[in-house]
Amino acid sequence: MARHTHHPIFISSTIVAYATAMHRPHLIPKTAALVFLAAALYLSLHIVHIPFPTIFHLSEFEAYDFNATVDEQQCFNNPFPASEPIPKIVHMVWAKNPELNLLTYLAIRSALDSIKPDQLKLHHAGLNDDNPWLRKLQNRITMVPHDLHDEYPKQIQDNWRTPHIADAMRLDILHREGGIYLDMDVISLAPFDHILSTPKQVVLGHEGGDRQGLCNAVILSRPGSPFIRRWIDTYLNFTRSEWNYHSVVLSKKLSLQHRDEVCELPPSVFFWPTWTNRHVRYMHEPITDQQALDFASEIAANGGAMYPDQLAYHAWSHPATKYFQKLTPQLLKEQNTRFNVLVRRFVD
Template sequence: MRYTRYRDRVGLQLLPKGWLSGRYGLGALIALTLFSCLTLGFYYVYLRAANRPHIPVFPLGRLSLNDVCDNSNKTPSTPYENDIIPNFVHYVWLLRDPAIFSLNFPTFLSMYSAHVYFRPERIYIHTDASESVFNRAKVAGDLWTRRVLALPGITYHHVQAPPSTAKGVAIKLMEHKADFLRIEALRDSGGIYLDTDAVPLRDVSHLRKSGFAAVVGGVVALAAQHTGFMNNGVLMSRPRSKLLDIWLAASHEVFDGQWETASIHLLTDLVYRLVAIPGEVLVLHPRAFAPISWEFEDQKRLFKPHLGTTPTDALQWLPDGAQRKKATLTEMENGNGTTCRDMMAYLREREEDGKVEKWEMDFSSTYVLHAFDGDIPRMSGWDHEVNLRYVLARQSNYARAVFPAVLHAIKEGVIPLEEVQEQRESKVIDKEAKGRS
């Protein structure tokens, strides 16, 4: 009542009549002001902080120094030149059905690209498949499995998927079992580890010979809280590097069953600690190994075909079928070579009107395209099939990135011309997705 009389006396309606007027009007205003301040404070202190990059730090001091630092007297399982990362490629392939060893077309793209760009001494497939199942797949497996296993240098290596850590924590997910196996394989033999969705786009020999014991790359992220981490899908290391020794020992200590703890988070923490030691870890820009993120919008940008773009006639890239010439790496390179003149010629071509589609990405600074593909079924506008027909059409960024390796396979006779002609007659199908577009 006192507030109402004061308002009427001064002739100024400080508050509108209604729920803020009357006996409790001033108290309600104060309460509303306090609530607004608390809400803004919560947003700036908590929500904004949650969106900032946060790299977890792990207690590594408990690790035995003899296990992780004094590796000078440890003999690697494979001889190598001290200052060079060995030219071995490693894949991990665990079976859900122990009787079936089957590799799909995207896996063929990864392994074939590694074969032609890296020219490795060996391509290891670390698998829990029995030797008899593996050998049977060579002759009686499906088409892309047989083509992969026929590549030069493919080397079978039997592994046992770990059921638990050294501390007894159960390792339940197949992806987590593969995390431990990749570290062990790279630590013991050295070389290049690739996820099966990571596709090489150019040679990495000068990175192997850079003098660093390990080479890693960052990750691209659309959301701020995902920035600053390392990519564990493409790794390079000498045998028994400090990074791999510590990573393996620490993984057994910190693994908690969470998706990223002992893989991405631990790897990132270790890399940031070891970069201060000369020659230990070379960290590359995210575009080197992972130019797109795992987030949905980036996956759509990479994989979704632009059906309004005229499909490529793959045969126009080929010489006469009866006199196929050997494909060369020079004509395959994304960016057309490695010299300054090559780079400038490539940029000049891209800048000419009509030479490049408006949606087309530039992978000229990418060594390996880690093509996260988990959300493909959620995309509308196509049939979600990443197959030979899809790549030959060259209507997506992914297809254009991997097309040179497919062209090489065609010229080498790994993919027959008859199969190419058959695929030319079909088109990528416009089809609704299971979820969002």
């Protein structure tokens, strides 16, 4: 199925302005406000389309415009494919503990089934060979053990948290080997082939509609990328208290400085819905049988994804912890939530 760049979710800037004026009228002159409000309300009634519950307050609107930019459309459609594509090798890193769980299984299984990589490498710092989820996957993946104390002694000495070491490790792996890096809570939904042949060195997706950050939960890169090298070098000045600066904010700053090296994709490709409480509830709260049927039909129409241009869904495991802690294969199959409907095909 052809994949398009027009996204069915977009928030008109006019309705956001309307909400702003309603709640903070002192920010604009009174006379201009009346004219602006009338125009904004008229336009918003005609152009807003949101596949979320339709009953909510204007203050809940995201101040984002989700229309793909011209550059994002060109990167996604890739009209000038390179002769040497990014390696179709998936890298995933699990250094948190020795046990895989249902969510990590879904992430690996979906990558195998949707991307169909030439190889999937699971980089780890020690895993339980008897883990039931690992046993289901072990014949389809390549296990790559790492000794964090040997490879990252300074980071260990400086008391880096394991997720930050994993941030550094993914960049080192991609610079050395190239390929597709995926976090262990990323659900792959469609083939990546057409963006692997981008003429640019690196592919990243915007985390939010404001385009202020490029998230490192999904990274596609050629080996030896100068952009990845620069990103690695920034960790020489890493500050542990700045949780997402190096992983989201700094990558955007580097991209703005080296636009010819990075293919930036709209939020809908990897990172929509977001990590906000409202979006987490949207994905994980129970829905009716009819809503589940409608949602499944939408997924089928989009070739396995929620939206026409979506390739993966970052499941935001930390904000959604309370849901994933309770999730079992039986619950996934029997309870209708949007997340469960989306991923059921990856559970035998």
